[in-house]
Amino acid sequence: MALDARIETAIAAALRLGGGGAEAPPRLAAALEYAVTPGGARIRPTILLSVARACGDDRPALADAAAAALELIHCASLVHDDLPCFDDAETRRGKASVHRAYGQPLAVLTGDSLIVLGFEVLARAAEADPRRGLGLVRTLAACTGMPGGICAGQGWESEAQVNLSAYHRAKTGALFVAATQMGALAAGQDPEPWEDLGARIGEAFQVADDLRDALGDERSLGKPAGQDAAHARPNAIAEYGVLGAVRRLQDILGGAISSIPHCPGEAALAALVQRYAERMVPVIPAGVQG
């Protein structure tokens, strides 16, 4: 099965698990589905399954569950980040944000429920290999919570003094490190050599996101542009300028490809990162100065 079909099938199964039955409050169940479908590019689970394939993918059901779990956590973070007390975003992926569509109480609970569902999906899929399952739970937790996951990353935005490298590693890098490491773990391989690839892809996405935000590309963002400047958030454009940020993005992507560990699927994985790279590096509008 193609990776995108595997991902959507696994996510649909997770939503049935979380929302099904007469015992569930129906609006919260609807909000879970609204927050997760239709998806964005599903980049994190695609990387996860690509690494699992590169490592032999000997337990595809576990890899699929890991991919779904990671995407659920990512979607949870979007729902909470959009809340009025954070970004106060009216739109996400081209439609009303969850709190605009369902109200704040259900938006808070949607994020909470998706986090929990991520761990539940992993635990249920791991019956055949509890040791791998526990490794996946640990890795997902480390990349989601405190002290180094996306919660920590968002938490840095409430500090007067920011540790910038810790902030970026946690805020954007963590879930990409989870993607590469969980892909390796699901296939029974040592996750450690895969950390570097995840960290570099995460760094590239951060720079690409900053560029799209600065260039005002609301359509491809699916959310309001110009937010970094509006919220005075540290970003690559403030640091390097637009043209400098583009050069930095190209450097990072080159480093990411050369960091791929030796494995049977190395070439296919390099091709995947190259495809992402071509999409990520923006066409700079005429007249933009570095």
Next chain:
Amino acid sequence: MALDARIETAIAAALRLGGGGAEAPPRLAAALEYAVTPGGARIRPTILLSVARACGDDRPALADAAAAALELIHCASLVHDDLPCFDDAETRRGKASVHRAYGQPLAVLTGDSLIVLGFEVLARAAEADPRRGLGLVRTLAACTGMPGGICAGQGWESEAQVNLSAYHRAKTGALFVAATQMGALAAGQDPEPWEDLGARIGEAFQVADDLRDALGDERSLGKPAGQDAAHARPNAIAEYGVLGAVRRLQDILGGAISSIPHCPGEAALAALVQRYAERMVPVIPAGVQG
């Protein structure tokens, strides 16, 4: 070691795991500790460890981790329930609620981080017995998220039509069922016979909480009283009257004690529930009519 010492030691270890190091945003780390210590009665982890003891407690480190994980999830639910979009509570356990002390962004992230930390603590403690660990992760997830956990319970409060039995089972019962079942699981026993005890204790706590809320006992609640009537929430006093609710509470507690499965520690566990019962049944002020 006494149960309360085991619980506080395990919670302190969890907080070191979640908040430690220069990589963590310090205010969020402080908020995690603020939300969890000093604790309330630690009733859920006490029940969990009591059941584990009654079942032989052959892996005490795993039982301790399960107790800490369950209390972290409970504390997370209190932080989110206190948010302005839910109860808008100014105080909790006799001090300012987390969002009053640290602001809403960090209160949302504190709840999120404590949920994740609960699963991480379980996964780390389960190295020696991955199969038990996965069972614990599954049970904790089921009692926390959708469709039947405390998130679902809170979600029912956003519905026009409420399934009252599902609401109560999820909102209060779920974490007590988690307590008894996780105690059994941590000790390697079948959790299924322990569900009934957890459900009955949960029902008793719901009625006792409704009574304290109605009788205006803000001191022992550690939070504002009269909230059920103020928010028109379904409650036992509206259903049975004060004296009827007291009788119902006594009936439930009697049923809870007789539901304890046969096991080596049965008598000690019955004594524990009896002690809770004596604390739970309130002294009715003179002049209160049923």
